[in-house]
Amino acid sequence: MTAISNKVINRLTLYHCLLKYTCKGKPFIASSEIADLLDLDDSLVRKDIALCGVLGHKKQGYVVDELKKSIEQKLGFSERKEVFIIGAGSLGTALVNYADFKDYGIDILALFDNDPNKIGKEIGGKRVVSLEKLSNLISRINIKNIILTVPPQAAQEVTDYAVQCGVRFIWNFTPTVLRVPKTVTVYYENIVSSFMQMQNASIA
Amino acid sequence: MTAISNKVINRLTLYHCLLKYTCKGKPFIASSEIADLLDLDDSLVRKDIALCGVLGHKKQGYVVDELKKSIEQKLGFSERKEVFIIGAGSLGTALVNYADFKDYGIDILALFDNDPNKIGKEIGGKRVVSLEKLSNLISRINIKNIILTVPPQAAQEVTDYAVQCGVRFIWNFTPTVLRVPKTVTVYYENIVSSFMQMQNASIA
DNA sequence: TGTATCATGTGAAAAAAATCACAACAGAGA
DNA sequence: TCTCTGTTGTGATTTTTTTCACATGATACA
Known part of the structure; x- marks a missing residue:
């Protein structure tokens, strides 16, 4: 479990907002979609996601629900x-x-x-x-x-x-x-x- | 007039807060004082300040008032x-x-x-x-x-x-x-x- | 079943940011 | 006046972050 930088925390939190509100209902999301919305490089998004231990699916992207939960876990949203x-x-x-x-x-x-x-x-x-x-x-x-x-x-x-x-x-x-x-x-x-x-x- | 990064803007704003509230009345401040308070490297503070075009004084530091005004100018605080x-x-x-x-x-x-x-x-x-x-x-x-x-x-x-x-x-x-x-x-x-x-x- | 496609995952390179190290020298004090 | 000290200013180095580039391979579709 490597420490994760503030910049990554910031971006992951934004990805999470995006998954929570913007992507409601969609089963998959591609790194390029996230990147476009946030004006980032898509490989950066993939690297951030990799830090959460989530694997994507070729030609489909990431499972929205899984990704959302993994970010929550990685950033400790569920700890009170x-x-x-x-x-x-x-x-x-x-x-x-x-x-x-x-x-x-x-x-x-x-x-x-x-x-x-x-x-x-x-x-x-x-x-x-x-x-x-x-x-x-x-x-x-x-x-x-x-x-x-x-x-x-x-x-x-x-x-x-x-x-x-x-x-x-x-x-x-x-x-x-x-x-x-x-x-x-x-x-x-x-x-x-x-x-x-x-x-x-x-x-x- | 070089563009200045968001990180620098963030730090300069903090220096400004510090000059405004914490250093009230002091004529001079050293980069190391700012650095200590904000947990930064003092040379980083000096480089940030250099971007505002302010020169310090050996053995004394920076003139608080001048530094404060220069940050205001650099960041455009006085523009409405x-x-x-x-x-x-x-x-x-x-x-x-x-x-x-x-x-x-x-x-x-x-x-x-x-x-x-x-x-x-x-x-x-x-x-x-x-x-x-x-x-x-x-x-x-x-x-x-x-x-x-x-x-x-x-x-x-x-x-x-x-x-x-x-x-x-x-x-x-x-x-x-x-x-x-x-x-x-x-x-x-x-x-x-x-x-x-x-x-x-x-x-x- | 075969093929083309498209998104991932990741090394390598580049860019940006921070730290280190130290020369310079103004000022304080003997 | 002289010396010592403490602080600046900055070049060199290191570290971190981002971008680039592309091999890989699952999936859709003919």
Whole structure:
């Protein structure tokens, strides 16, 4: 089981979306179809698929259902991943409501916030809890992942606290760079950068 | 003016966040500081910075203010980019409220939706407009960019319509792959993939 | 049954990205 | 003033990623 690069993860996830929504009902799909839709080289698609251990069929392509399941397995979609959201603002709310998360095993347990008007209420069926309780809850149910959707000014402070509480992975939706110990992984969901990359595509 | 790769754009944007929030007040910053915070090689940081045409100072590093401005210029943060959001659900709402967009020149003009309960209302200070009016508005004010935040089931249909209306760039927040003509660019904001990449970091 | 076709699977080559290594030299401090 | 240090800037190397090219062989169809 070789490690697989982020680029491959990204593409496999897109193939999976494609199989899930675009190819509904089709029994087979060719690498060239996937490649055309995503503007990739077809041999690259085949190599990605090979990493999932799926074999295609000459003159037919890949079995959609099998390929979809193999991607799910390879990327661990069916393993349950419990997550807390810190910051019950509109982005936190949007993520709680992101319906597809459950198909990927991403299970949001609760939201945390400091705002007394929000604490105790429910958003998207999940309870909003006082940030003070984070420490307690993390140790009790051993949560490793948090989604950070607080205002940028508060990001580092909240991060320090979360790290102290034992968090291991921080999915950072704030436009800030976080100072964390080496044992903690920050993944930057750099929304603005995405936009710039999109615009760049016009030149490239 | 050489074209610059998406990876570089991504990193430069992060450097910019860092300069904006983390380094407030400091006059200088060394490539090694940036590298440490972002877990990169310092020579890579220097090469990225060189692409912006900024020169550093021996034994001191880069002038924070100058570097920040140069990144803004290189990535075109100050050029105004007008955008429509299609889909006034919770994700659309979150993006309208994303305060930092304006610092990057991203200007959301309006939201579009089919829901009669939403049409005519305001979200985050922007008007929600009937999707039917998209064609008209696009041709009148020549909008090129849309943010797509509709439910995945509706994504392709709305995309077809938007393309027909003359849209050039689609920032796709839905977990779907879109069929578009070669003249249209889709940028996939593959939220789930980000999470998987984050988890992957534990192994890598 | 035979043949032509078309999609796979994969080595080899090319391109892109990152790392290494170090000369240069400005600045700090004795 | 002199020396030492720390940081830049960059050429060379390595690693990673992508593309190219094509042999293989299953399938459709006559």
